[in-house]
Amino acid sequence: MTNSRLKVLILGKSGQLAQALIANKPTPIECVALGHLDINLAVTGEIESAITTNRADIIINTAAYTQVDLAESEPSLAFEINALAVENIAKAARNTNVHLIHLSTDYVFDGKQSTPYTIFDTPHPINIYGASKLTGEKALRQCMPVGSTTVRTSSVYSQYGNNFVKTMLRLMREKSEIKVISDQISSPTSAKELARFLWMLTEQESLSPLYHWCDSGKTSWYQFAVTIQQLALKYGKLEKAISIIPISSQEYGAAALRPPFSQLDIGQSQALLHSKPWQENLESLIKRL
Numbered sequence: 099m100t101n102s103r104l105k106v107l108i109l110g111k112s113g114q115l116a117q118a119l120i121a122n123k124p125t126p127i128e129c130v131a132l133g134h135l136d137i138n139l140a141v142t143g144e145i146e147s148a149i150t151t152n153r154a155d156i157i158i159n160t161a162a163y164t165q166v167d168l169a170e171s172e173p174s175l176a177f178e179i180n181a182l183a184v185e186n187i188a189k190a191a192r193n194t195n196v197h198l199i200h201l202s203t204d205y206v207f208d209g210k211q212s213t214p215y216t217i218f219d220t221p222h223p224i225n226i227y228g229a230s231k232l233t234g235e236k237a238l239r240q241c242m243p244v245g246s247t248t249v250r251t252s253s254v255y256s257q258y259g260n261n262f263v264k265t266m267l268r269l270m271r272e273k274s275e276i277k278v279i280s281d282q283i284s285s286p287t288s289a290k291e292l293a294r295f296l297w298m299l300t301e302q303e304s305l306s307p308l309y310h311w312c313d314s315g316k317t318s319w320y321q322f323a324v325t326i327q328q329l330a331l332k333y334g335k336l337e338k339a340i341s342i343i344p345i346s347s348q349e350y351g352a353a354a355l356r357p358p359f360s361q362l363d364i365g366q367s368q369a370l371l372h373s374k375p376w377q378e379n380l381e382s383l384i385k386r387l
């Protein structure tokens with residue numbers, strides 16, 4: 099693949115990753131983005147006609163059912179968007195000879211490991227969202243053993259949409275104390291850096307079927323929140339510090355179980371793009387907010 103006049107179709111236009119992709123698009127690439135209003139992924143016919151009409155060299159599918167807790171009570175919808183729609187996108191991409199880059203998650207793993215998950219580790223999801231995303235990955239691979247690429251990522255944050263950083267900053271302005279889970283470890287991922295990695299993939303002559311991408315390093319949600327507060331105070335985005343109290347996942351009582359450890363091994367991806375420490379990427383975002 100070469101990026102001269104390369105045409106890329108992004109699905110999931112209003113999501114945070116799609117927004118970061120659009121904001122960081124390399125100039126020579128032509129890009130069309132479609133959102134929920136242009137294409138409802140729950141409607142098979144809409145997928146095929148949108149992909150045929152907006153003929154591209156590469157599709158990046160960022161659209162997904164991403165509400166991890168709600169998925170426990172809406173499993174059919176989660177599977178419809180994260181698995182069935184992915185299969186239908188793959189069929190349409192295969193029929194039109196378009197390379198499909200699809201996003202997946204660290205939540206395909208159960209979190210029992212204590213070392214970063216490699217692309218060779220066996221997934222074993224422990225919640226509906228993770229199971230639906232893994233079913234989507236498998237459907238993609240089966241439908242497009244050649245010509246498709248899955249990129250797993252974790253804990254994405256940005257200035258766009260809903261994410262942990264924005265929620266923490268809002269709560270830190272509204273409350274005098276917050277409780278944050280300290281027994282789940284993962285790697286935060288800057289949507290901007292993930293977007294840079296995805297654009298880097300579009301420039302490669304050939305792609306592997308699977309990549310992992312996240313910021314370097316790992317942290318708990320609690321330590322992430324503490325760092326967000328420190329940086330927000332440093333850059334004048336918060337007026338005063340509040341108490342941040344570490345709690346267990348059990349005490350928090352979310353509807354969905356989460357893996358206690360889901361850091362992704364990004365060794366193979368680092369050969370394409372250097373992944374910066376999460377603290378550095380977080381600082382750069384908070385300065386920009």
Ligand SMILES: NC(=O)c1ccc[n+]([C@@H]2O[C@H](COP(=O)([O-])OP(=O)(O)OC[C@H]3O[C@@H](n4cnc5c(N)ncnc54)[C@H](OP(=O)(O)O)[C@@H]3O)[C@@H](O)[C@H]2O)c1
Nearest residue numbers: 110112113114115134138139161162164201203251253254
């Ligand atoms: N966010 C994270 O922490 C995280 C972590 C690991 C992996 N990922 C993966 O990374 C990818 C991008 O995530 P993100 O954070 O950008 O998610 P996001 O902000 O929730 O965006 C997802 C997009 O999917 C669209 N969508 C949902 N249902 C749809 C439907 N039926 N038809 C058409 N569009 C639909 C949504 O549109 P509406 O808003 O209009 O419904 C939204 O724009 C996803 O594959 C996600 O699973 C994310």
